[in-house]
Amino acid sequence: MDRHVYLDHAATTFVKKEVLDEMLPYFAEKYGNASSLHRDGREARAAIDRARSRTAGAIGARDEEIIFTSGGTESDNLAIKGVAEAYEQKGRHIITTKIEHDAVLNTCEYLEKKGFEVTYLPVDEYGLVSPETLEKAIRSDTILISVMFANNEIGTLEPIDKIGEIARAKNIIFHTDAVQAVGSVPIDVEKMKIDMLSLSAHKIYGPKGTGALYVKKGIKLSPQSHGGAHESKRRAGTENVPGIVGLGKAIELAGANIGGYAERLRAMREKLIRGIQENVSDVRLNGHPEKRLPGNANFSFEFIEGEALLLLLDMAGISSSTGSACTSGSFKPSHVLSAIGLPAEIAQGSVRFTFGDANKEGDADYCIEQIIKIVQRLRAMSPLFAQEKGMRKNV
Amino acid sequence: MDRHVYLDHAATTFVKKEVLDEMLPYFAEKYGNASSLHRDGREARAAIDRARSRTAGAIGARDEEIIFTSGGTESDNLAIKGVAEAYEQKGRHIITTKIEHDAVLNTCEYLEKKGFEVTYLPVDEYGLVSPETLEKAIRSDTILISVMFANNEIGTLEPIDKIGEIARAKNIIFHTDAVQAVGSVPIDVEKMKIDMLSLSAHKIYGPKGTGALYVKKGIKLSPQSHGGAHESKRRAGTENVPGIVGLGKAIELAGANIGGYAERLRAMREKLIRGIQENVSDVRLNGHPEKRLPGNANFSFEFIEGEALLLLLDMAGISSSTGSACTSGSFKPSHVLSAIGLPAEIAQGSVRFTFGDANKEGDADYCIEQIIKIVQRLRAMSPLFAQEKGMRKNV
Amino acid sequence: MSEMSYNEIVLEHFTNPRNVGEIQDPDGEAILTSKVCGDMMKVQIKVENGAVADIKFKTFGCGAAIASSSIATEMVKGKTVEEALKITNNAVVDALGGLPPAKLHCSVLAEQAIKMALEDYVNKHKQG
Amino acid sequence: MSEMSYNEIVLEHFTNPRNVGEIQDPDGEAILTSKVCGDMMKVQIKVENGAVADIKFKTFGCGAAIASSSIATEMVKGKTVEEALKITNNAVVDALGGLPPAKLHCSVLAEQAIKMALEDYVNKHKQG
Ligand SMILES: Cc1ncc(COP(=O)(O)O)c(C=O)c1O
Ligand SMILES: Cc1ncc(COP(=O)(O)O)c(C=O)c1O
Secondary structure, three states, X not given: OOOOEEOEOOOOOOOOHHHHHHHOHHHHOOOOOOOOOOHHHHHHHHHHHHHHHHHHHHHOOOHHHEEEEOOHHHXXXXXXXXXXXXXXXXXXXXXXXXXXXXXXXHHHHHHHHOOOEEXXXXXXXXXXXXXXXXXXXXXXOEEEEEOOOEOOOOOEEOOHHHHHHHHHHHOOEEEEEOOOOOOOOOOOOOOOOOOEEEEEHHHOXXXXXXXXXXXXXXXXXXXXXXXXXXXXXXXXXXXXXXXHHHHHHHHHHHHXXXXXXXXXXXXXXXXXXXXXXXXXOOEEEEOOOOOEOOOEEEEEEOOOOHHHHHHHHHHOOEEOEOOOHHHOOOOOOOHHHHHOOOOHHHHOOEEEEEOOOOOOOOHHHHHHHHHHHHHXXXXXXXXXXXXXXXXXXXX | OOOOEEOEOOOOOOOOHHHHHHHOHHHHOOOOOOOOOOHHHHHHHHHHHHHHHHHHHHHOOOHHHEEEEOOHXXXXXXXXXXXXXXXXXXXXXXXXXXXXXXXXXXXXXHHHHOOOEEEEEOOOOOOOOXXXXXXXXXXXXXXXXXXXXXXXXXXXXXXXXXXXXXXXXXXXXXXXXXXXXXXXXXXXXXXXXXXXXXEEHHHOOOOOOXXXXXXXXXXXXXXXXXXXXXXXHOXXXXXXXXXXXXXXXXXXXXXXXXXXXXXXXXXXXXXXXXXXXXXXXXXXXXOOOOOEOOOEEEXXXXXXXXXXXXXXXXXXXXXXXXXXXXXXXXXXXXXXXHHOOOOHHHHOOEEEEEOOOOOOOOHHHHXXXXXXXXXXXXXXXXHHHHHHHHHHHHO | OHXXXXXXXXXXXXXXXXXXXXXXXXXXXXXXXXXXXXXXXXXXXXXXXXXXXXXXXXXXXXXXXXXXXXXXXXXXXXXXXXXXXXXXXXXXXXXXXXXXXXXXXXHHHHHHHHHHHHHHHHHHHHHO | OHHHOOOHHHHHHHXXXXXXXXXXXXXXXXXXXXXXXXXXXXXXXXXXXXXXXXEEEEEEOOHHHHHHHHHHHHHHOOOEHHHHOOOOHHHHHHHOOOOOHHHXXXXXXXXXXXXXXXXXXXXXXXXX
């Protein structure tokens, strides 16, 4: 099978040519250490400064509010542990949600072991957090609210501006994991009253291993990486100059094209959804019908198991994911699908398709065609399907 | 001035062509997420596996003992905090030295704030740690010994095998920061009884933003980055595939060439040392005369200040460093030079030259010629030099 | 991790599973759900002259579960009931040329479901 | 950080410092060591008709210290002693077009050493 259709852009994307072109000189030619005073060092420093401005500009922040990290995971860890450590005298209560990425959830669980208390807010059947529920969860010792901008599995967009409003009114630091949202949804940290925001380059056609954390001026943050005085002493480690340059270019490109990009993805995604819903029975679209990332479609195909579907799709040249890429290969049904109330056996049959710039006209059609065939084939060998259809016949 | 002589290889190196060539496909073509089950993911996973074998092979470790990180700083942080957290029930005492890199020192200082006790071993005038002193510092609650393989400022090579011997005999975990040593000195973790070892790609002609931590099988390590189940659950975060591929290639190349490389560097370095010592008065070579990294020369030029010297060298096209690149621009005299007993005003006149593959025949000569001129010029405007020479005349 | 990916034999059995289907009036049958992952396997057998003359399965499960079902049913086909009852999940894994560590339990599902169908036959046979 | 690098004016004064040297029989002089970083500046002045007719310095210090010494001595040259005493480190920094934040104290060294040399002259003058 020669055809290759990449429908896993939420897991990672390719690096765009314009991005790689800007990065290249910083590997073998302009290779100075940005901390060095000499010409090679200054050249590297200037490149980082430019990337910082571009990154800040893309989300409405100021240059000095951007800390470069090794990715979204580090940004989330730094935000949450950094605030927890800096404000523990003030309080030890954190509010987050049940559907965060593991980088947030596991960090919160780690803090629970260290004596912090964490409230994991529920979500409704679409994956939406309720601002009212959130407001009620706030206590006098709450020091941080962390709610993701967009969910990586089901694509649901959370009511970030409402949450920002509440957090600001109560004077509580508000962090959002926007790793999936940046590049697909316009973001303005000022308007949205966001105090901290995590982002990652490899989700927006930049390089893997580079991310950033926006931290509003005035917020204290205990560094989590100790060493040299890099990143205004908030993140030690020799700067990944080519990576940072790549992030700067990628986020600038993303910002410039956001409207058209979202439109393009939405069109392909809607075609896929329609095609599946019209041709496959017993299928469920997970996530919110409108408030969702433009490229995301997440289906539960009843009576079959997701990995088997994923493998046969892969053999047909289609790259997809069961839930989050990070949890593929684990058995616990996705915590996100559990949180929206899907029974385990239905959650098990879930597959995520995420569109992006690797896709072209016709990919959705090809995908529909293959899904129909493969679902049929797997159901034919599923004892659940036989039971169910048998039962219905008997009614 | 068109001539450019890079003598700051200890700060960072360029990425070699062979290394970049292997990395390139992983940006825009083979861009899968190594955690994904589909073909794109498997391709990325295979590349990481290969890099892991190469990295393990270069230091005599097993594949599963290698954890990829975002650099030397993260490796040091993970090693020290990871062991501290995993073994704090056993004891809260750590032994290190006064001349470690900030990535180790600041991590230890952080742990002191958290209730750990740290012994900072002194060094002699050459920067050597005494194994006897180390042995005496061991207590029943000592859980970790961390001694660097080679010092980044003065190049001194520590008696690692003796320390390994002692640590193993006392059953204490032994970590070494080998960021400067890898590629210049042969390393075998098995023979040297090293339990943990930090390394960084950008010091060995690999990319910035990638490093590794070797952790001997059986040692417990509390992860410091929480999130997905990457790196056998010891370091969360989407893998930087091109970076890891680059590290694998760079360390393989380094291992294959180590003898010739060290010889080449040593020859250039010795020429520089001789040239300076024969032509400049009141100059001191810091570090050990023989037990030192092949590329490192560190001088203290009395009566002048290092940054001024560095700037004029820079104008003459020579890139050098005052102490560690990370501390350039800070005022505290280098902690390493203080530890070897240099008075502050002499430490202030110190400059490090580190040779590597960016250098060619004649670089040492050019450097000698420029240093002679610049030192003369700065001394001519130094009140200290006038005093000193005046005093000597008066004797 | 590389431990996540399947070898050629597994992929071949997963893609072209043998013995999928149902048997009318089976001599023994069983449905089993894995406690580990919720995968489910249904096995039906036809016994002739004390040997497994035919065997069919339906499986709701991942690649490893389907491949294990396929190869395990192949392994018992033609064997005497007594011999067939000796099947172990290790033998299934070996026949598959290995499974990712996290997927070993899928071979257990196949072993147990087949054994249960055989036992179902033995029990009915005793009574009859 | 970009805050570490020097601008053109600073680099020019550092590379071609004015008024380096010594004065035989100065009318006022001073040597001052910075408590912040250990840099040292020596200043000598010649006064004619109440004005700074000549000024020379020697500085042990970084780029900022040398550039500050150079521009500060230029600024007071020709001024009356009274006017010269009004020199501030801010004026020195302004004349240099700014200094990296961490290097501001170097301008203080220049200001203070020059003031001390001027005061040395004033004191001697009073007494004489
Ligand atoms: C919502 C979300 N947060 C955090 C991360 C982690 O980012 P990274 O892969 O850069 O570590 C991801 C992606 O894996 C994500 O989708
Ligand atoms: C001895 C030593 N340890 C640790 C580091 C930190 O490594 P990295 O620059 O990859 O963060 C360096 C280099 O800066 C070093 O020289």
